[in-house]
Amino acid sequence: xxxxxxxxxxxxxxxxxxxxxxxxxxxxxxxxxxxxxxxxxxxxxxxxxxxxxxxxxxxxxxxxxxxxxxxxxxxxxxxxxxxxxxxxxxxxxxxxxxxxxxxxxxxxxxxxxxxxxxxxxxxxxxxxxxxxxxxxxxxxxxxxxxxxxxxxxxxx
Amino acid sequence: xxxxxxxxxxxxxxxxxxxxxxxxxxxxxxxxxxxxxxxxxxxxxxxxxxxxxxxxxxxxxxxxxxxxxxxxxxxxxxxxxxxxxxxxxxxxxxxxxxxxxxxxxxxxxxxxxxxxxxxxxxxxxxxxxxxxxxxxxxxxxxxxxxxxxxxxxxxx
Numbered sequence: 001x002x003x004x005x006x007x008x009x010x011x012x013x014x015x016x017x018x019x020x021x022x023x024x025x026x027x028x029x030x031x032x033x034x035x036x037x038x039x040x041x042x043x044x045x046x047x048x049x050x051x052x053x054x055x056x057x058x059x060x061x062x063x064x065x066x067x068x069x070x071x072x073x074x075x076x077x078x079x080x081x082x083x084x085x086x087x088x089x090x091x092x093x094x095x096x097x098x099x100x101x102x103x104x105x106x107x108x109x110x111x112x113x114x115x116x117x118x119x120x121x122x123x124x125x126x127x128x129x130x131x132x133x134x135x136x137x138x139x140x141x142x143x144x145x146x147x148x149x150x151x152x153x154x155x156x
Numbered sequence: 157x158x159x160x161x162x163x164x165x166x167x168x169x170x171x172x173x174x175x176x177x178x179x180x181x182x183x184x185x186x187x188x189x190x191x192x193x194x195x196x197x198x199x200x201x202x203x204x205x206x207x208x209x210x211x212x213x214x215x216x217x218x219x220x221x222x223x224x225x226x227x228x229x230x231x232x233x234x235x236x237x238x239x240x241x242x243x244x245x246x247x248x249x250x251x252x253x254x255x256x257x258x259x260x261x262x263x264x265x266x267x268x269x270x271x272x273x274x275x276x277x278x279x280x281x282x283x284x285x286x287x288x289x290x291x292x293x294x295x296x297x298x299x300x301x302x303x304x305x306x307x308x309x310x311x312x
Contacts, residue, residue, distance in 0.1 A: 001209035008184035009210040010217045016177040016189065016272075017221020022161050023170035024231045026222075028238025030164070032312070035301035041164075045171040046275065052175025053280030060183050069186035074281040079288040086267025087274075087289040091296025093259030096252065096304070098238070100271040101260060102191035102218065109222035112234030114241070117250055121257020126196050128258065129265035130203055140203060143193030143269055 004068040017105065026106030026115070031098035093125075161229035178277045185210060188281075190273025191218065192264035243311050263293070 023045060024030045034042035057074065066072050094100055097118055099107060104122065107115030130140045165173075181189040187210060194215035197207035225231065236242070241249055264270040267289045269278060275293075278286025304312045 001213070005185050005210050006213050008181065009187075009213040012177050012181045012184070012189065013214040013217025014221040014224070016174060017218040017223075018225040019165070019170050019173045019177070019221075020218075021222045021225025022165045022229060022231050023167070024164035027232040027234050028240055030232070032238065032240075032301060035298050036305055037298065037302075041167050044167040045174075048168060048171030049173075049175040049178070049276050050279050052172040053178040053276060054282070056176065056179030057182065057280055060179065066182070066186040067184045069184075072182065072186055074182065075188055075278055075283045075286070076281065077283055077285040079284050082266050083268070083285045083288045084292050086263045086265070087292030088263070088296050089259050090263030090267055090270065090289075091293035092300060093256045093263060094271075094293055095297035095300025097256030097260070098240075098301075099256070099260075100191070101195055101264060102270070102272055104257075105191075105219055106222045106225070107234055109219070109226040110230045110232055110234050111226075112237065114237045114249070114253055115234075117253040118257040118260070121254040121259075122192075122195060122261040123199065123257075124254070125258040125261020125263070126192070126265050127199055127202070127261070129262045130199070140205065141265055141268060142200075142205065142207065143188070143190050143196060143273060 002068060008068060016102075020102055021106040021109055025103045026099075026108075026110045026112055028098045028107075028112075031103065035095060035098065158228055161225070161231050164231050174276065175280070178272075178280055182277070182281075188269075188273055188277045189214075190269050190277060191215075192261070192270035193273055194218065195261075196265060239312055243308060267293075 031042060033039035060072055064072050099118055101122055104115045104118045133140045178189050181187050194211045197211035200207040237249060244252060267274065269289065274286040274289040279290055
């Protein structure tokens with residue numbers, strides 16, 4: 001991992017974590033009221049994040065290059081069954097617990113130590129899915145990287 | 157602790173802010189910002205594969221950013237687990253939260269991402285799989301939440 005890659009991940013991670021926490025997403029009630037369709041905050045935040053990122057990516061596409069990893073290649077994958085099944089199971093956890101893998105970290109940081117219980121379950125769930133995939137003799141899924149070129153560029 | 161952030165950041169700051177994080181990670185290291193992928197990377201040694209090196213840095217930075225957000229505020233103080241811990245006694249709450257985590261982990265690995273990887277980064281890149289996952293999990297989460305609200309007579 002080059003210095004540029006390390007500092008990029010560090011900087012973006014810090015800002016991202018800060019914003020998740022400062023927007024109160026670590027609070028069950030914030031998310032729950034959103035999912036009850038009582039408080040539009042989470043939807044406005046999500047939509048403005050998507051809109052900003054969409055506009056930003058339009059600019060990035062024009063240059064077509066990244067700072068530390070060569071040519072830009074954005075993800076584009078067709079829909080498979082696993083997206084719907086996996087999304088539905090994820091939605092079950094999201095609905096009951098009103099949290100997600102990132103928000104749980106914000107929860108633990110703002111005093112919600114029960115978020116650590118969710119984290120233990122999260123790691124268990126990730127592992128369990130890998131176990132099922134190995135049992136089905138399939139290669140275990142890791143989160144898709146954007147391209148082989150990126151893998152080579154950001155490899156340690 | 158320091159009360160610099162008195163309350164939840166407005167959505168029009170937090171949303172575009174996380175959107176820029178997504179753009180920055182693509183533009184710097186050609187990578188899709190995703191928290192479930194970062195957690196998954198921590199399991200790599202157990203499963204015997206090599207994760208991308210930036211993921212561990214990102215996860216540590218994310219946790220650091222959350223702690224900074226909590227210290228500067230906190231924007232919210234989480235007690236117990238919000239309204240869920242008022243409805244469920246601890247002996248039920250802890251197993252429920254473990255199952256919540258399990259669903260989040262299993263579902264996100266199956267689907268190939270979570271709220272950040274698919275919901276923000278993938279949707280902003282207009283990747284069809286991400287749009288499908290995001291629509292699925294939000295629909296399921298809203299349905300579950302409205303269902304719980306009805307079942308508990310409005311307590312949740």
